[in-house]
Amino acid sequence: MKKRQANDTIKGYFYQFNKTIYEILSQSNQTTKIIVEGIEDIDIKGENINNTIQCKYYSKQSYNHSVIKEAIIYMLKHFSNNKSSNLRYKIYANFKDGQSKLPSSIQLNFFKDNFLTYKEKGTIHKVYEELNLTDNDIEEFMKKIDIDINATDYDTLEANVIELLKKELNISDELVDLYFLKAGSIVKNIAIQETEDKRTITKKQFINLLMDINIILDKWYISKVNKEKYCSLIRKKYFSEHNISPYERFFIIECYENTPISTLKKIANVISNKWSKLSKRTPQPFCPYIIFSNLNENELVSLKQSLHNDHFKFIDGYDFRGAKFSVESITQEANYKNEIQIKILDIKEIDNVLKKINKTKEIYQFYINKKIYDNKNEHHVVIKIDELDDILNII
Structure with a gap:
C-alpha cells in the first residue's frame, strides 16, 4: 500500500x-x-x-x-x-x-x-x-x-508537452523523449531552489537550457524510461556518426571505488575502436584521450600494465620512469607507424593539453555521482550514468 x-x-x-x-x-x-x-x-x-x-x-x-x-x-x-x-x-x-x-x-x-x-x-x-x-x-x-x-x-498532458517540445525546438520524434526528460529535470531543479528569483524562468531561458549541449539528468527522471531506451537516446544524440571527423576527443569517466580492471579495459577498447583511425590511408589520423577519474595510483598502474600485457598501445605523457608530465609527448600524433590507440590522461593536466591542441576538440564526460570537470569553451557533453557498463551501451 x-x-x-x-x-x-x-x-x-x-x-x-x-x-x-x-x-x-x-x-x-x-x-x-x-x-x-x-x-x-x-x-x-x-x-x-x-x-x-x-x-x-x-x-x-x-x-x-x-x-x-x-x-x-x-x-x-x-x-x-x-x-x-x-x-x-x-x-x-x-x-x-x-x-x-x-x-x-x-x-x-x-x-x-x-x-x-x-x-x-x-x-x-x-x-x-x-x-x-x-x-x-x-x-x-x-x-x-x-x-x-x-x-x-x-x-494526454504528457503527449501535449511532447508535441510542444517538437514544435518549439524543431526536433525529431527520435530525440524528443530525451529533451522531454531534460525539460522535467530542469523544472525539478528550479523547484528546489531557495529564493523566488532562482525559481523564476522565462520561455527564452528555458529553451536555451534545453538546447544546451549538455544532457544532465538526475535519477528521478532517468527512471521515467528504462535504461536501454535512455542509453539509446543518448547514443542517437551524440554517438551515431558514421563518418567520424578527425577531432581530438576527450572521454572523462567517473569510476566508482574498486572498479574492476576488466571493466576499464573493456571501456578503453570500445572507445579506441570507435573513436580512432590510424590506417595509412587516413590523411589525418587520430585517437581519443581517456581520463579515468577516482582511480588511485595503484589501480591506474594496474590498468596500464594490463593494457600493456595485451599489446594495447597507449601513451600517458610520461616518457620514462620518474619523468615529469609532458604535454608535447601526449599530444603527439597517433598514426599507423606508432599505433597509439589511446592516450591516458590525468584530469589535472587536461586544461594544459587542451591549450596545446589547435584542432577541433570535443569533451564527453560520464558521471555517476557528480561532475568533476567544467569547460564552457569547448564542445562539452555531460552525461549521467548509473554504472560504467552504461557507457558501453551508449557509445
Missing part, C-alpha cells in the same frame, strides 16, 4: 512538472516570467498576464468539494491582503469522476458553505468572517478564481 501511495505521489509531482513545462512553452511572449513554487505551484507574470495556478492530480479519487477547499481558502487569504491586485487564481485538478457535483454556475452561498467553511475539533470556522470579508469581497474573489476540475489526464 505504501509503495502504491509513494508511486502516486511521485506521479503527482511529474504531473505538476509537466503542467509547468506546458505553461512555459505555451507563452507567446518569450520574456513572460514563470515562477515555480511561488504563491502557488505555478505563477505566471507578464505584460498582460498575472496568474497563480494550484495543480492537483487525483486520478484515482472522485471529486468532492472538500478536496479543493484548502487550496481555495489559501487563495482567499492571499486575496484578502491583495484585493487591488489583478492576480487571477486558478485551480487545475484531475479527478477520476464526480465532477458533476460542482455546479456550472456557482452561487455565493454555495461557495461560502462548501469552500470557505470547515469544522475542526467541533468548532465551525467561517474563513470569510475570520478575515473580515464582506459578501462583496467574496464575490470579487469569485470573479478572480477559475476552478477547473476536468484537467487533462496524465498521459
